[in-house]
Amino acid sequence: MNPYRRSPFVIVATVLVYIFLYAPIVGLVLYSFNASRANVTFEGFIPAYSDRVVMDGSLVKTSPCGPFHWYCELAKNGDVAEAAGNTLTIAFSATIISTIIGTMAALALQRYNFKMKPFSQLSLYVPIVIPEIVMGIGILTLFSQVFGWVNDTFNLAGDARLSLGMMTVTASHIAFMVPFVALVVQARLSGFDKSYEEAAMDLGANEWTTFRRVTFPMILPGVMSGALLAFTLSLDDFVITFFTNGPGSTTLPIYVYGLLRRIITPQVNALSTVWILVVFLAVLILQILQNREQKQHT
Amino acid sequence: MTSEFAVEMRDVVKRFITPEGNEMAAVDHVTMQIKNGEFFSMLGSSGCGKTTSLRMVAGFEWPTEGEVYIEGKAMGHTPPFQRKVNTVFQSYALFQHMTVYQNLAFGLEMEGAKDDEIKKRVGRALEMVQLTGMDRRRPRQLSGGQQQRVALARALVKTPDVLLLDEPLGALDLKLRKEMQLELKALQQQLGITFIYVTHDQEEALTMSDRIAVMSKGKVQQMGTPVEVYERPSNKFVADFIGESNFLAGKIKSISGNEASVFIPSLNAELAGMPISDGLVKGEEVNVCIRPEKIRIAEKEAVNQNMFRATVTNTVYIGVDTKVFVDAHGAKLKIWEQNRISRLDPKSFYTVGQEVWLMLMPENTLILKKD
Ligand SMILES: Nc1ncnc2c1ncn2[C@@H]1O[C@H](COP(=O)(O)OP(=O)(O)OP(=O)(O)O)[C@@H](O)[C@H]1O
Ligand SMILES: [Mg+2]
Secondary structure: OOOOOOOHHHHHHHHHHHHHHHHHHHHHHHHOOEOEOOOOOOOOEOOEEOOOOEEEOOEEEEEOOHHHHHHHHHHHOHHHHHHHHHHHHHHHHHHHHHHHHHHHHHHHHHHOOOOOHHHHHHHHHHHHHOOHHHHHHHHHHHHHHHHHHHHHHOOOOHHHOOOOOHHHHHHHHHHHHHHHHHHHHHHHHOOOOOHHHHHHHHOOOOHHHHHHHHHHHHHHHHHHHHHHHHHHHHHOOOHHHHHHOOOOOOOHHHHHHHHHHOOOOHHHHHHHHHHHHHHHHHHHHHHHHHHHHHHHHO | OOOOEEEEEEEEEEEEEOOOOOEEEEEEEEEEEEEOOOEEEEEEOOOOOHHHHHHHHHOOOOOOEEEEEEOOEEOOOOOHHHOOEEEEOOOOOOOOOOOHHHHHHHHHHHOOOOHHHHHHHHHHHHHHOOOOOOOOOOHHHOOHHHHHHHHHHHHHOOOOOEEEEEOOOOOOOHHHHHHHHHHHHHHHHHHOOEEEEEEOOHHHHHHHOOEEEEEEOOEEEEEEOHHHHHHOOOOHHHHHHOOOOEEEEEEEEEEEOOEEEEEEOOOOEEEEEEEOOOOOOOOOEEEEEEOHHHEEEEOOOOOOOOEEEEEEEEEEEOOOEEEEEEEEOOEEEEEEEEOOOOOOOHHHHOOOOOEEEEEEOHHHEEEEEOO
């Protein structure tokens, strides 16, 4: 018998917490099927399929996609496609680079002792704890100062001029993702027994072969968790991207923010729903990986 | 073989900086010469520098002073992967992401061996440790004893000249441990490889070794065959660490030839005719050492000059022996009496408070310098 009684209070509190956490998401998904274009009140689902869209005021009566009208509109929206493409491009490249740098940082911190080690360790936490907006402004200032100086000094003109864009967003994402990757990999390494590496060397493997054949495969689950965490962070970053994006580098969060400032159609909800699904899948994979890692440790 | 010695440590010192910032010598001027084909053990209590010594031979640590020679060649800063020695780790350090076969093949791949040769040699190594058929398992799917064998096979498959073993049986239960001790010893004799074996278990060291180095606080206290270190411990530490000993403080009264008489104040008696080692002089304060199993107990006084009255203070029955603790004029002694006769109440032989006679045979005693 479980010695802890299940008090009604605990059950009520649990239910309330779940409602608080998930009601907004459920609402958001529900409104993506809203018949009303105004999207202020829920006017019911779009009732019927037909070969063309029929509107009655702000109500959608029929649509080729039926209740999924707004998803079809979304699919036809070229700006969304471009923003999604940008988001994924940035997320993938920033993830790869930050995973490499973060893993190397974690390995270095684990195996070497040097004077500045406590400082290096601390400096990993700083980007995580300082407000994102401060970091965003800082990065923007850095870019504009450096770009301005380079453009002026080398008299760059036209396309040659350095400006904000995909590169700057990617670079700033790498900057804030590296600490996360490093900390996740470090956690994995803390249980790593150096005798595995010694055994490999003892059996005749040099340092590089040891890393390739033994160390890396063993820390891979940790590296993957770090990478996935970084990936999801990059996917939904708004604040830092807001400061460092430029023409042609609009990401989904920036695009949605732009839409909201004009009119809120259920298309935004449809977009958010798709997005939630993607992030949810990423988190799920992360969980599975972590579970597997834990099993390996016991 | 270019050298008489498989491994030699010459005046090796290893200092570590402790986290508190102090310097401490984990290995302190150690010199060892390990012959080809020898089963050599380093024995000592926790923290005495055994692992550190072994790691310097393997190449995981470099000596602060002195030099390690393998097959007569000075090793300097040669990395582990260029030394012709292999290690069996205490934690086994089996690669968890590889199968048993892959674990064994790893070292051969590093030598650039061909696939069919690898297959043949891995097969033979698995046979040697009786793990044929386990090659597809992962280390996690094996028992502790099986993992231990894989670790052994992984090192042996490389056919090293010297095998280093750091408490390889430490994680096994007593019974398996004893079996493995004999198996390891048989394997070593069959293969003719030099084994350097680290253990803190004195019985294990005595069972398996050709020679033992008894270590304490980073120093070698004594080096010799099992019989030598047990029967002729060179100092009080060794006498106490290997087996158990009774020590009686005394003073040398007279020396004649190879024999001496020692006055023991606590017994208020002189022990006569004891063998003496070099360097002891008349009048010197010494410790007389006698093993608990070498003291005889009698209920009546026999005619012997080295007999003493004592009172039994406690007895403990442990199966093979009965441990009898006595007080002889204030000198506390322990005596192991073998239980030669089968009976249900062995303790009844000696009762607490009983008066007995102890016989200390001079040839069973040892005079040790006071330290
Ligand atoms: N890397 C290190 N840094 C600092 N001190 C160390 C290091 N390695 C070992 N020591 C110290 O050196 C001493 C000897 O350690 P060592 O591991 O050789 O002991 P051991 O005889 O193998 O003991 P055990 O039987 O417990 O394994 C210990 O006091 C230990 O704390
Ligand atoms: Mg040790």
